[in-house]
Amino acid sequence: MTGESTKGRWLTVALLTPTSAWFLVMLVMPLVVVAIFSFGERSAVGGYTASFTFDQYANLPSRFTAFRNTLTYAPFGTLVSLLVAYPLAYFLAVKVSPKWRLLLLVLVIVPFWTSLLIRTYAWIFILGGRGIPTLLDYIGFEGVRLINTPFAVVVGIIYGYLPLMVFPIFVSLERLDKRLLEASNDLGGTPFRTFLQVTLPLSMPGVATGCMLVFILLMGEFLIPAFLGGGKVFFIGNALVDLFLQSRNWPFGSAVAVTLVIIMLITVSLYMRLTMGRAADRNESIM
Amino acid sequence: MELNVSMINSDKSGSPDIQFDQVTKRYGDVVALDNVSLSVERGEFFSFLGPSGCGKTTSLRLIAGFEQPTQGNVQIGGVSVIGVPPHRRPVNMVFQHYALFPHMNVSDNIGYGLRQRSPKPPKSETYRQVDELLEMVQMSGYGKRRIWELSGGQQQRVALARALINKPTVLLLDEPLAALDRKLRRDMQIELQTLQRDVGITFILVTHDQEEALSMSDRICIMREGCVVQMGSPRDLYDQPSNLYVADFVGKSNFITGSVTNINGRYVTVEDANGRTFVGAPSASASGFSVGVAASIAIRPELIVVSSHNSCAVDMATDVALNGRIKNRIFLGEHTEYLIETDGLGDILVLSPKHIESKRGAFEPGEAVALGWKNAAALALEDS
Ligand SMILES: Nc1ncnc2c1ncn2[C@@H]1O[C@H](COP(=O)(O)OP(=O)(O)OP(=O)(O)O)[C@@H](O)[C@H]1O
Numbered sequence A: 001m002t003g004e005s006t007k008g009r010w011l012t013v014a015l016l017t018p019t020s021a022w023f024l025v026m027l028v029m030p031l032v033v034v035a036i037f038s039f040g041e042r043s044a045v046g047g048y049t050a051s052f053t054f055d056q057y058a059n060l061p062s063r064f065t066a067f068r069n070t071l072t073y074a075p076f077g078t079l080v081s082l083l084v085a086y087p088l089a090y091f092l093a094v095k096v097s098p099k100w101r102l103l104l105l106v107l108v109i110v111p112f113w114t115s116l117l118i119r120t121y122a123w124i125f126i127l128g129g130r131g132i133p134t135l136l137d138y139i140g141f142e143g144v145r146l147i148n149t150p151f152a153v154v155v156g157i158i159y160g161y162l163p164l165m166v167f168p169i170f171v172s173l174e175r176l177d178k179r180l181l182e183a184s185n186d187l188g189g190t191p192f193r194t195f196l197q198v199t200l201p202l203s204m205p206g207v208a209t210g211c212m213l214v215f216i217l218l219m220g221e222f223l224i225p226a227f228l229g230g231g232k233v234f235f236i237g238n239a240l241v242d243l244f245l246q247s248r249n250w251p252f253g254s255a256v257a258v259t260l261v262i263i264m265l266i267t268v269s270l271y272m273r274l275t276m277g278r279a280a281d282r283n284e285s286i287m
Numbered sequence B: 001m002e003l004n005v006s007m008i009n010s011d012k013s014g015s016p017d018i019q020f021d022q023v024t025k026r027y028g029d030v031v032a033l034d035n036v037s038l039s040v041e042r043g044e045f046f047s048f049l050g051p052s053g054c055g056k057t058t059s060l061r062l063i064a065g066f067e068q069p070t071q072g073n074v075q076i077g078g079v080s081v082i083g084v085p086p087h088r089r090p091v092n093m094v095f096q097h098y099a100l101f102p103h104m105n106v107s108d109n110i111g112y113g114l115r116q117r118s119p120k121p122p123k124s125e126t127y128r129q130v131d132e133l134l135e136m137v138q139m140s141g142y143g144k145r146r147i148w149e150l151s152g153g154q155q156q157r158v159a160l161a162r163a164l165i166n167k168p169t170v171l172l173l174d175e176p177l178a179a180l181d182r183k184l185r186r187d188m189q190i191e192l193q194t195l196q197r198d199v200g201i202t203f204i205l206v207t208h209d210q211e212e213a214l215s216m217s218d219r220i221c222i223m224r225e226g227c228v229v230q231m232g233s234p235r236d237l238y239d240q241p242s243n244l245y246v247a248d249f250v251g252k253s254n255f256i257t258g259s260v261t262n263i264n265g266r267y268v269t270v271e272d273a274n275g276r277t278f279v280g281a282p283s284a285s286a287s288g289f290s291v292g293v294a295a296s297i298a299i300r301p302e303l304i305v306v307s308s309h310n311s312c313a314v315d316m317a318t319d320v321a322l323n324g325r326i327k328n329r330i331f332l333g334e335h336t337e338y339l340i341e342t343d344g345l346g347d348i349l350v351l352s353p354k355h356i357e358s359k360r361g362a363f364e365p366g367e368a369v370a371l372g373w374k375n376a377a378a379l380a381l382e383d384s
């Protein structure tokens, strides 16, 4: 029996070693390096000189706009994506006949077959001077500017992140036992009330997963604001690109990055608390 | 919504609770129900009985409003409900796998129906009624439990309470006991029957367990491939099956198949493949025999008399006498079931009551026996 359990333990260790090694080398080490850099100083030619100072952190307010933008666009973009994705996922999971479902699902993923970079370029043309604004010109709305506006950034966000939001919600709606809806109907629930009281709460795990995915990725986004915001809408991601690649101020860039990670950890754990708390709350009566 | 329900409730008294007029339901090419007409009276315990796929669930779903008939009319309390959505019908359903809401506790599940009303009743009123129902299904104190913390039997009770809270005029039950083990099923059958008598509303039960249907229902509708084969009280179906299908489905029977050679007033004579003739009384609900058509003689196992081989058939005073050998014996408590191998008629099932067994002693497998029955105990049945 002892033999069995030691064997089992060895197996566990053997199975977990590659993952742990990967995790350590690929995730923890770079983070540690960045954290160390953030207390250093920029050398004369750029890059990093060892030191221990809080100067970089003291300098954070100079990037206030980037932080503010990220912290408003990320939640807002998540919310808008959710509002667009939910009806789509609902349609796919509930309304479409199984015959068409697969085809439509594939259509949702098809854009992923080319890189986001190329697809975002396409949006530059669509929203740019010779795209939609020209069409609007024809029907009498002159001088509408779309590219390089917050609107363009939000459009880009919805476009880029929609599938990430659609899939988890689709899965949770698809898994939903349709007999529960009939039961609600049978007990006097109108279709709308049935949606509010049964469908929506039971699809919350999918909503939570989708929001989490989109939110975290949006916090680090730099491509969409750079291309469609034209430097007017500036995210932390863009600040980081600047600091590391242009001004070669690695320590300050590291401080910004560390701050971003900390903000992310705090918001995500608050969010988890909230959704978990909700689940626990449901133990209480809802009457 | 309130208006509609009360409209349906305020029917002319005397009209049946549920009525199907030549209802046909097709799913594409599949005919799930074929020209079915039936009516269920107020306060009746009515069962749909039949093999898988015969259209039992479809019938319930037509009453609940989840499906609309392709042809024909469905009435609840004398009012046609064609086009009325489920949430406006005064019937409630206990689903096959209960379909309890997993994100709500027991009380919230039971109170769900009340919360859908407009105006919503006050909380205190909801709690009071939920507690009342919890008590009725013997689940007091379980209100705060989560659904997955309940056993199958408890979930069944919650589903029942949830379906009763809106005081439906008809309660629909789709194989409500199928998932329970035998013992629990017996208990729940009795509880359901008592409950139905107490609340006095019409129960419509779907089952493919003939024992369940026989023991619980006032009336049973036997179905096959979307058609009603026979409708009647358990006693009628058992004693006077309209054809071989019903006799085979309801209870156990021995069958001798052949063709009709003679019809004389009270009896029909059937000749089997070996040229032996047997006589039986035509079932009261049979539509009529003619010489030459395929027919069967059916004898219920409890109507066959067995005695030991040497005490000859004469003292049993039976019309038919056979010799056989005990092939198998199953002790069932009140009865002993014998499978007897006969010459010419194959294996015959006999049910012998306890008091006879204890008088003459049980037969051992392999023992030679004499068996027989009176012609009056045999039924002549049409084959379809
Ligand atoms: N939604 C549907 N689409 C197509 N065919 C269906 C549908 N529902 C039922 N059917 C068909 O209608 C027939 C009757 O089905 P129904 O569910 O009423 O059977 P049942 O008597 O309840 O059987 P079981 O005892 O297996 O539950 C079956 O042949 C079934 O395949």
Ligand SMILES: [Mg+2]
Binding pocket: B056, B057, B058
């Ligand atoms: Mg069924």
